[in-house]
Amino acid sequence: xxxxxxxxxxxxxxxxxxxxxxxxxxxFSPSAVSQQLTVLEREAGLPLLERTGRRVRLTPAGQNLVxxxxxxxxxxxxxxxxxAEARGGLSGALRIGAFPTATRAIVPAALITLARRHPxxxxxxxxxxxxxxxxxxxxxxxxxxLVHEYDFVPAEPEPGLATEPLYGEAMYLAAPAAPDxxxxAAPDxxxxAAPDxxxPAEPEPxxxxxxxxxxxxxxxTATPGTLCHAMTVRACQAAGFTPRIRHRVDxxxxxxxxxxxxxxxxxxxxxxxxxxxxxAVHLTRLLMQRRTKLAFRSGAGAHPAVAAFGxxxxxxxxxxxxxxxxxx
Numbered sequence: 395x396x397x398x399x400x401x402x403x404x405x406x407x408x409x410x411x412x413x414x415x416x417x418x419x420x421x422f423s424p425s426a427v428s429q430q431l432t433v434l435e436r437e438a439g440l441p442l443l444e445r446t447g448r449r450v451r452l453t454p455a456g457q458n459l460v461x462x463x464x465x466x467x468x469x470x471x472x473x474x475x476x477x478a479e480a481r482g483g484l485s486g487a488l489r490i491g492a493f494p495t496a497t498r499a500i501v502p503a504a505l506i507t508l509a510r511r512h513p514x515x516x517x518x519x520x521x522x523x524x525x526x527x528x529x530x531x532x533x534x535x536x537x538x539x540l541v542h543e544y545d546f547v548p549a550e551p552e553p554g555l556a557t558e559p560l561y562g563e564a565m566y567l568a569a570p571a572a573p574d575x576x577x578x579a580a581p582d583x584x585x586x587a588a589p590d591x592x593x594p595a596e597p598e599p600x601x602x603x604x605x606x607x608x609x610x611x612x613x614x615t616a617t618p619g620t621l622c623h624a625m626t627v628r629a630c631q632a633a634g635f636t637p638r639i640r641h642r643v644d645x646x647x648x649x650x651x652x653x654x655x656x657x658x659x660x661x662x663x664x665x666x667x668x669x670x671x672x673x674a675v676h677l678t679r680l681l682m683q684r685r686t687k688l689a690f691r692s693g694a695g696a697h698p699a700v701a702a703f704g705x706x707x708x709x710x711x712x713x714x715x716x717x718x719x720x721x722x
Contacts, residue, residue: 398470400434401463403427404442404452405554406532408460411449419533464554464692471693478698485514488699491522491530491539495646495665496686500540503710504703512702524621528552531691538700540707542686546628547621549687556695557687560707561715563664565682567604568653569611571674601681602633609633612640612658614649626661629682650675664715 406416413431417424435442442456452460478484492501497519505517522530524541531539532554541557543549544565549557613630615637616622622644630637640658643649646666653660654674663684667677688704695701 396437397434398466400430400437401459401466403430404434404456405460405463405467407431407443407450408452408457409529409532409553413450419529467554467691468693471691472696475694475697475700483514484512484699484702485516486699487516487518488703489535489537490517490519490703491527491536492519493524493540493542494521494644495663496540496542497521499665499668499712500707500710504706507706507709508703511706512699515699515702517703525619527689528555531555531689537694537697538688538690538703540686541689542621542684544621544625544629544684545682546632547624552689554692555689556692557689558695558704560686560688560704561711563684563686563715565680565684566662566664566667567608567659567678567680568650568662568667569608569659569676569678570653570656571676601629604678604680605630605633606635608659609635609637611638613637614641614643614652614658614660615639616644617642620644625682625684629661629680 403416403420403422406419407413407427410416410419413427414424416422417427420427422430431443438455438459440455441453442459444451444453490501501519505519508515508517520536522536522539524539524543527536527539527541530536540560541549609630613626615626623642627637641649641652643652646662647669649660649662650667650672652658654672661680661682688707690697690700
């Protein structure tokens with residue numbers, strides 16, 4: 395009989411490529427991982443691994459077994475969901491991953507709703523970059539997470555994971571506002587003329603032209619390796635230039651403060667520009683969107699705790715978000 399825990403190790407090895415990486419992700423020593431995979435090969439009765447230097451490659455039999463492992467693990471998630479439903483009365487820890495803007499703008503209200511409807515649940519939130527969510531979910535470090543994708547950075551399908559759409563956001567080009575040559579003679583600003591992320595505005599009809607206007611300016615992006623960084627770089631490249639990056643900052647409030655200080659331009663999502671408008675920052679709405687989804691292990695979507703958190707999130711989504719799927 396094949397051991398499910400060893401099948402999980404094989405599945406992780408297929409994703410990560412090295413025994414050391416599997417051990418680090420699942421809190422095992424590399425020798426323990428190697429020993430367990432050796433036992434799995436003995437249970438299977440044929441080679442599952444081929445070692446090539448420091449990396450390990452799965453044999454055709456190993457790759458086929460990983461496909462079966464995905465199906466087995468999904469059925470186990472479904473079984474756990476059925477048992478949780480039969481027990482009734484949600485309780486225990488629910489480990490939640492969320493990126494910073496959602497953690498600030500959406501998650502607190504969702505947790506209030508969750509506590510009112512299911513007081514026995516103990517939600518535990520960890521800020522997690524979407525690029526790290528898949529490994530954290532498969533390793534069991536998270537039960538559910540918020541992830542996002544951009545028009546220029548579509549999400550790749552992740553084996554063993556499923557997602558549900560939550561909401562979409564408008565995207566803005568943030569640039570230093572042009573100084574008024576004669577502040578004393580300037581008329582009072584018209585609030586209706588200023589871009590308001592909380593009120594949908596007409597997007598820039600030529601997104602590429604809006605970006606190319608700042609092709610020679612310094613740019614502010616997120617740190618390399620994040621989806622936000624890739625989004626800015628690819629959007630600029632689609633407009634015909636590669637941005638000259640001066641600052642690398644992940645927190646959008648800091649990004650906007652740098653823009654206001656004349657340090658560069660940036661592309662920011664709607665939830666990153668909430669709060670009082672800064673007259674030193676000019677916002678131009680783009681045609682792009684950022685779309686947020688709820689992610690969980692395949693088969694876990696019917697788990698009462700995951701479903702309850704998803705319902706609480708939808709109730710917390712502001713109705714003015716583009717493509718909002720909020721339901722009460």
